[in-house]
Amino acid sequence: AQSVTQPDIHITVSEGASLELRCNYSYGATPYLFWYVQSPGQGLQLLLKYFSGDTLVQGIKGFEAEFKRSQSSFNLRKPSVHWSDAAEYFCAVVKASGTYKYIFGTGTRLKVLA
Amino acid sequence: EAGVTQSPTHLIKTRGQQATLRCSPISGHTSVYWYQQALGLGLQFLLWYDEGEERNRGNFPPRFSGRQFPNYSSELNVNALELEDSALYLCASSLDGGGGSDTQYFGPGTRLTVL
16 A cells, blocks of 8 residues: 655754655655645645656755655755744655545654754 | 635534535635544545546545535535544645646645534
């Protein structure tokens, strides 16, 4: 069965430090991959997505993610974190063809220290 | 342009009652998706509607149902509420549900509490 794993439930970083959030998926073929962010009291906002092509994807708010097929990973990175980045981050995969269904990871909650 | 809207913001029910949640998609979007976000479980896919038809559903019992209206708005109904139905219910919409490449845009959610 398809699955998405975000191994880190909570991450704390200092403002200005770099960030990497991990995402691993289990899938028979290359799926479509997404990162969303959820701020308190708000819905999910799309940060970036990967369908095909260049494995390094740029998103909004200075985020990027790299697809590594050999590791079945799609880790999210940011070189310098801002206090406003504190939120919960979700990785999601969806089948590239066939019946359409998103599968989300359980999320990583990011705390930023001033 | 208005985003996805959901109502009500909060809903409190007791066990055995029925809950109705509503969602209005972004103008021009024909696909609506429902998710349950329970504490510690991430987002679980519930239902997908496109052009008024149910296209797919997740691993939820039949007491979770819904429909999509001609104006593409949608309603999620949960019958015979159980305590474990307490969660944030998120609605998302996309342009045409043409496949995984179609980006979903999320509403702020309805917080359902079952007592």
